[in-house]
Every structure is written in structure tokens, then in C-alpha cells.
Amino acid sequence: MPTTQDFEYLLECRNVIGVDYDEREDKVRVFVSRKLPPETLDDEDDVEKRVHETAVDTTVDVVDAGYDEDRNGYEPLSILEPAPEAVEDRDDRHRPVPAGVSEINANSTAGTGGPYPARIATETGDATEAVWSDAVDLGDFVRLSNNHVYARSNEADFGEPILQPSPHDGGDRDDEVGELVGYVPIADGVRVDVAARSVERDRESASYYGLEEGWPTDVRRDGYDELRGETVTKTGRTTGVTSASIEATSASVTVEFGGEHGSVTLRDQLIAGHMSEGGDSGSPVFLEDGELVGLLFAGSAEQTICNRIGNVERDLGVEILAAEPDEDEGNDGGDERDAPVYTTTFEESLEVDLEGATLDLESITFEDRLRPGTRVAATVVVAASEPGSYWLEIAGERRTVDLEGDEDEARDELRHAVDAAVDVPDDSSDTVGVTIAGGRVE
Structure with missing residues (x-):
């Protein structure tokens, strides 16, 4: 049976920035930066013709991403200049720090702090996808956001300070809440845009700003194909609490990170309707029952792109907890670093x-x-x-x-x-x- 990767050749077509295959409906959904009349396209750029060359019965659905121009990928939502202004008081200084408010590397613009607590569940030297600082170890607690939020798209050094609020929102070195300690490098074929910062436990909150007190009720680690059509809700710096429906669950998308990276293809992504703007990168994403399902990192005027949270855990080598850990666990627990981790x-x-x-x-x-x-x-x-x-x-x-x-x-x-x-x-x-x-x- 075909998978989304079998249709990644469509990303070579003009304006195509995302593709997702739905096995249940035998349908390919193709996301384009702007729709063009079929008669204006060369055969090599006509996605319907190309699909039907080998899969005659497969339905092709072309979805406009709303850019109204030729583009090579979606935008990561924290490196825009100038950054949009934050909603409500999310650009204020918050102590203890919750998820969903302004937070980013001191040498960047504006982003959002994501899930906490996350516990390092793999020996940092054994992580297959991630790179970690020597300053952390198995069992330590960290807060998560995107690589391009905390690690400046692979450019940051370990130890660079993370500020809450972000520099664009007035944050300075007195607002440091942690340091960059780990990330999954951005590269073609990765599944996540994620990084981790250090924490001081008494300065962090396991709450998600603007959402119900009991969230997350759980962390979703499988069964993502069942989510097409489900409503998801995020909390983020720029647009606060917003919701949209999931349009794709295993998408391969191209994202324009710029610099030496250019356009990078990420696999296994969730695509929802529009619910984010610049500065919302790093936002945690939930189902209606409070289950944590994604980590927001990119988007357009019509779509929002999120990593599957299960991939975030696996590829970074962490476990996201659904409740505040005991006081004697983790970073402040001394010898507890050497104890096994319940994964x-x-x-x-x-x-x-x-x-x-x-x-x-x-x-x-x-x-x-x-x-x-x-x-x-x-x-x-x-x-x-x-x-x-x-x-x-x-x-x-x-x-x-x-x-x-x-x-x-x-x-x-x-x-x-x-x-x-x-x-x-x-x-x-x-x-x-x-x-x-x-x-x-x-």
C-alpha cells in the first residue's frame, strides 16, 4: 500500500510545499503556495497528471496555502521580521513560567515556550537523532520548544541563554530562564523541529497558559491517522488560544528555514487549518479532551504545521509528563540522576x-x-x-x-x-x- 513518502516526488513540482496520502480514502492531498490554472502548467508540474501516471484510481486534492506567490516552502513561525505583536499579556514576564507565553533564544526575535515537564529518558550520548550538552544527564527535566526557537536553526551553541519574555517583547539578560541544552538538528528528512532548555524547578509551571487547569490529560503517542477531521487547540504567544481542524496526519512538507539550510523537507507532520502567526512557534497543541498531540512550528495564511508529539519524544529522547513531578525527582534530586527512568x-x-x-x-x-x-x-x-x-x-x-x-x-x-x-x-x-x-x- 502506498505511503506519503511514495508521493514526495510531487514536492519537485512548481509551488508544491506539502503532500499527504490518506490510505483509507486512497487520496493524495497536495498543498501548494498558490493555485494555478492547469493549462498554465507544464506536464512535469501538473500534480494530477503525474499521480495518475502510476495510480489511476487515486484521488488528488489540491489545497491552496494562501501565499498568492511562487514559494518553495512554508514559513517557520518565529524568525519573521518584524515579529507580530503578542496577544493579551503573553509578552509579559511570567514567574513561574507556563507554556504558551513569549520565550526564545536571547539572540533571536520572538517565539513560544512549549511543553514542560519533559524528562530526559535516553542517555544523552546514545540519542540517535538528538545532540545534547554535557551539562545534562538521564533523568533531568527540561522545557521544550522548536529548534529554530531555542537553537536558532542549528546555529546556537550549548549554553546560549533563553529569555522569557522574548527580546522583541523587551526581554533582556535579567529575564533568562534557562540555557540551550539539546536539540534535533534540522536536516532533510527529519520528523521534528525541537530543542530543549534547562530549568530551575521552582521557577517553572506545568500549566499551559489560557487552557484548562487539568491539561494535558494525556500524551498521544500513536494512532495519528485517526485524527483527520478532529479539532485541535493551541496556546501561543501571538494569537493566544486558537483552534482548527486537522487536514493531514502524515504529511511531508517543505519549510524555508533560510540561510545555509534553504528549504528543508520534514516528514510525518500534522497539518491543521489556520490557527497561528509569527511568534507562535513552539506552541503545544491539544485535542478537545486535553490530550497533548503536537508541537507547532510552521504555517501559512491557510495552514498550521505541527510535529507529532510522539515523534518529539522519540527523536529527542525525552518523556513528556502529564503532571508536575515530585519535588525529589530530576534536576534537584542529587543521586536520583542515576536512577532508572519510567518511560x-x-x-x-x-x-x-x-x-x-x-x-x-x-x-x-x-x-x-x-x-x-x-x-x-x-x-x-x-x-x-x-x-x-x-x-x-x-x-x-x-x-x-x-x-x-x-x-x-x-x-x-x-x-x-x-x-x-x-x-x-x-x-x-x-x-x-x-x-x-x-x-x-x-
């Missing part, structure tokens, strides 16, 4: 089969990022209701454990950690299933 990115696929009423599964912790074709060490914690001998089977490997103590002993004293390993099949995509079973040995 709920993968726990959502866990299939747990517990047999017996006297042994409960408390948690499973992966010691490293799960990738296809790897064997990853894990720690499984179980708790018994009373002393005795128990069996535990993890991914087909069975062992027994003896939990001793008094009948009246507290349940905390009957907790046991078991070392295990999980083999991730080569053909795994977004999730991997792990079956765990256990019970009493009579």
Missing part, C-alpha cells in the same frame, strides 16, 4: 496478564530506549499480599521468588524487584508488547 512512551503498549490474587505488578522500568532489533534490560517490581513463594514470568522467562516476613508486615516490605530483558522484534514500529504473569507457588 511511559512504551508502557502504553504493555499487555499484562496477572494470574493469582496474591501478587500484583507495580511497575516495569526500561534501562534504555526501546528500538527495533535490540535487547533492553528492564526491572519489574511486584508486591505480594502476604509472605510466601511466588512465580513470575516475563516475556516467556519464568523464575521464582521467596518473599519472607510476618503476616502483619506492611505491604511495602513485601515488594520485590526482578531483573529481566525484553527483546524488541526487528519489525516493530511504534509499540512493543510485553506479557507478564505471576502468582503463588502452592
Whole structure:
């Protein structure tokens, strides 16, 4: 079955800046900087003719991006000069700092601070897509925004200050809220425009400015193809809280970053209707029920482009939490840096089969990022209701454990950690299933 990448050749056509294939409808949606009459196009630029050369029955839908001129890509929404003015009081100084207000690298213009808290979930030296400063380590907490917001499109050095509010909004060195500590480099074929800054926990808020107090209710990590037609809402510096419908879920788009990058193609993007302007880059994007689904980074007068938040986590090597972490976790926790990280990115696929009423599964912790074709060490914690001998089977490997103590002993004293390993099949995509079973040995 075709995928969006099978139609990326259309990005070579005149004015084509985005393409998305909908498998359910066998439809290619082509986004153009401006529509032109078919008779004015050369055959090599006529997207419908080109698609039907190899896919006769595939529907072609051409969508105008609203530029009214020939362009090679969408605009990243924080490097515009001059930056539009912010709405309401989002350009004020906010302490503690929430997501959705003015924030950017001290050497740039104006952007938006994004999701917090995000916890580094992969050893920084092992991140396959990202680059990290030596100043951070596994388990540290960071705030996220775009690469072009915090890292100046790969141009920034680690340690460059991030200001809240942005320089355009009057921010200066007294308004520094952190330093650039990590990012995924912008390059053809990447899936994200994301970077991270350091945080001081007591100066940060896990709230999202202008949105409901309980958001995010969850973080969406798979099932994006189901979202076509769903309404999403963002909170950002320039236009505040705005909403639009999702038009594409796996789009390949071209974005004009300028400088040495020129036009860069990013894959696997969400495209929604217009809900952003310059300075909104870095805005978190939610479904109507409060589930965090995207990170906004580019757009036009008709569309808004967002990274899938699941790709943000995977490619940067972080886990976004849906609640404020405990005070003794993370950056300020001293020795807690060396503790394993609970990577709920993968726990959502866990299939747990517990047999017996006297042994409960408390948690499973992966010691490293799960990738296809790897064997990853894990720690499984179980708790018994009373002393005795128990069996535990993890991914087909069975062992027994003896939990001793008094009948009246507290349940905390009957907790046991078991070392295990999980083999991730080569053909795994977004999730991997792990079956765990256990019970009493009579």
C-alpha cells in the first residue's frame, strides 16, 4: 500500500510545499503556495497528471496555502521580521513560567515556550537523532520548544541563554530562564523541529497558559491517522488560544528555514487549518479532551504545521509528563540522576496478564530506549499480599521468588524487584508488547 513518502516526488513540482496520502480514502492531498490554472502548467508540474501516471484510481486534492506567490516552502513561525505583536499579556514576564507565553533564544526575535515537564529518558550520548550538552544527564527535566526557537536553526551553541519574555517583547539578560541544552538538528528528512532548555524547578509551571487547569490529560503517542477531521487547540504567544481542524496526519512538507539550510523537507507532520502567526512557534497543541498531540512550528495564511508529539519524544529522547513531578525527582534530586527512568512512551503498549490474587505488578522500568532489533534490560517490581513463594514470568522467562516476613508486615516490605530483558522484534514500529504473569507457588 502506498505511503506519503511514495508521493514526495510531487514536492519537485512548481509551488508544491506539502503532500499527504490518506490510505483509507486512497487520496493524495497536495498543498501548494498558490493555485494555478492547469493549462498554465507544464506536464512535469501538473500534480494530477503525474499521480495518475502510476495510480489511476487515486484521488488528488489540491489545497491552496494562501501565499498568492511562487514559494518553495512554508514559513517557520518565529524568525519573521518584524515579529507580530503578542496577544493579551503573553509578552509579559511570567514567574513561574507556563507554556504558551513569549520565550526564545536571547539572540533571536520572538517565539513560544512549549511543553514542560519533559524528562530526559535516553542517555544523552546514545540519542540517535538528538545532540545534547554535557551539562545534562538521564533523568533531568527540561522545557521544550522548536529548534529554530531555542537553537536558532542549528546555529546556537550549548549554553546560549533563553529569555522569557522574548527580546522583541523587551526581554533582556535579567529575564533568562534557562540555557540551550539539546536539540534535533534540522536536516532533510527529519520528523521534528525541537530543542530543549534547562530549568530551575521552582521557577517553572506545568500549566499551559489560557487552557484548562487539568491539561494535558494525556500524551498521544500513536494512532495519528485517526485524527483527520478532529479539532485541535493551541496556546501561543501571538494569537493566544486558537483552534482548527486537522487536514493531514502524515504529511511531508517543505519549510524555508533560510540561510545555509534553504528549504528543508520534514516528514510525518500534522497539518491543521489556520490557527497561528509569527511568534507562535513552539506552541503545544491539544485535542478537545486535553490530550497533548503536537508541537507547532510552521504555517501559512491557510495552514498550521505541527510535529507529532510522539515523534518529539522519540527523536529527542525525552518523556513528556502529564503532571508536575515530585519535588525529589530530576534536576534537584542529587543521586536520583542515576536512577532508572519510567518511560511511559512504551508502557502504553504493555499487555499484562496477572494470574493469582496474591501478587500484583507495580511497575516495569526500561534501562534504555526501546528500538527495533535490540535487547533492553528492564526491572519489574511486584508486591505480594502476604509472605510466601511466588512465580513470575516475563516475556516467556519464568523464575521464582521467596518473599519472607510476618503476616502483619506492611505491604511495602513485601515488594520485590526482578531483573529481566525484553527483546524488541526487528519489525516493530511504534509499540512493543510485553506479557507478564505471576502468582503463588502452592
